[in-house]
Amino acid sequence: MQAPAHPPALAPLLARRLLALTGKGGVGKSALAAALGLGARARGKRVLLAEVRAPRRLPALLGVRVEDDALRELQPGLLWVNLQPEAALEIYAMRLLKLRAVYRAVFEQRMVQSFLRAVPGLAEILMLGHLRALVDESGCDLILLDAPSTGPGAMLLEAPQAVVETAPLGALRDGAEWIQRLLTDPAACAVLLVALPEELPVNEAIDLHHRLRRGGFPQGAALLNRVLPDPFPPGAEAVFARLGTPLAARDLLAATRAYRRRLAGQRAHGERLRAGLALPVVELPELVEPAFGPQAVQRLADLLGPALGEGA
């Protein structure tokens, strides 16, 4: 956990418009995005949580049932949308075409839809375009983007630059530049890298850190999730050595050894992450919850409190 002496590492990031969470799959990006959303709202922000073609994880984590992907207010001051290329296309095209009849006549033709689906990278641009429009139009102070995991996540963020580099002048390229300006503006946007204290999540976070830096994307902090508590006092090793291998404590000592092995591994990976990133690292503990739902998310939000700073 963040020691109280540390400055609140995440507090300055709440002033930005867009925070994108990415990292290896399964590290808890969605739960942390939801928890950050609760934390930011408790500090007076109107927050939009955005997922990308996801199985609607965030409403489930917050205990809200949703039947479609459209923008809505899940709780007072906490909005949600699941970005989908089809819906984004409609929104994006309507901005250009103005008339719904024209949109229907052209874009709702299966032929045209098949054609557009086959253009690589177009889906990414459309979803980011939708997101970019929401920055201006949703009335939210902060958008938290639960981005896809490492590789696809980086590809999503890099899609606008790819279009800027390849597409000739035109509306599509203008749109990509418009998105790119936001994504590379350190006053408005930051990427948060999420990792676990394990080999591969740390490797991917470090690789991603360099890849995103090359792409010019501002990065705010790393979140190191599911850190096991360390209850052992100094000198514990000598105690266990003296204890020997009594039969009565066979299981206890085996479990302790396994646990301490995991702790040592976690510590080493945490150090590697700190050494590999030029970013503040915020730790979150392992939560042993039978079902990971709204209560666990609220606990995570509480645990993020010191890093988010006062104002709750």
Place this chain on the structure above:
Amino acid sequence: MNLAAVLREARIVVTVGPGGVGKTTTAAALGLQAACQGRRALVLTIDPALRLADALGLPGLAPGEIRELPVAALAAAGVPARAPLAVGMLDAGLAWRRVIERQVPDPVRRARLLGHPYFRRMQADLAGAREYAAMEELHHLHLDGGYDLVVLDTPPTVAGVDFLEAPDRVLDVLERDGYRWLMRPALLTGKLGLRVLNFSGGYVVRTLSRFTGLDFLRELAGFVDLWSDLLEGFRQRAAAMKATLRSGVTSFVLVTAADPNLAQESRYLYRRLQRWEVRPASVVVNRMAPDPGEPPPAGWLEERAAALVAEGLGAAPAALAAAREAQELSRAMHRRDFAQLDALRELLDQCCDLLPVPHLGQEVCDIAWLEQLRRRLFEPLRGGFR
């Protein structure tokens, strides 16, 4: 069919699953099992992250390269292998170039296609192109690679299923003549420009061009024109691939972990597979917390702590209390994981065998650790839960 039988008989095994559950390492362990059964297997990953190389302790493995681990090397790491194991990471750009080289006989057209800015961008990792290329590569290696078994590790969840749907999507595009509609005049006249586009699509093309910019459409149409050499072959191979993935030759293995964050995602994947008329042969549930066993008899810890303090070890009470805490926390995690296993079984409609695999205590980072994982998967009595 159990997993060992699947690996004896299938020609293609596709692992699907959410991210971060050890899907790539599981795919590698499945390949290792095939090698132990004497089959020549290739483990192919299309994940943009370099996990397979990490898992096998092969830092020098370059994307696009296929490396063979000979029987002797596997034996040295303690694997009772009877066949070598090949591993490779898909390089989307390289796979595309191979497709072009196989399919475009005319060197001039080939050079124009390979040099087209849109193609260069497509091969440079634009999302979506990767799945097409992976499908081609899998198909090619399945037919012509000389392997008994190709184990394909797909990217996490949504993209992973996108891959399965890539043949469908390609066929959909082709069968609905989306491309042909845009291209036909170009094919007839052999050149392409604003005039031709206007003739072909008229109103629709003009409207589309307001959306994308006319130059974009023109460049894309030029690209599609160059690409047209590939279309018929693509259609045939996509249809063949679709048939192969749905036939008895192919088995799917769903890999997940007993993590409540992942249960819904696993169910979503399972449903997508179902819609695809495929049922996973097996569900591997990785990283289950092992059973930490029994606590010491009541009073034992306090007694020992007092004795050790008397011997001058002042830290003993705190250390032993911490040990108890560690065992109880481990127990809570073990219970949580098994409760999750039951919940997962329900979510998957009791569809298939769930194969719980205990946490290795560290990540797989070389072949010896991969062998540990293989034993936990295929020799549950030796490597099971205590």
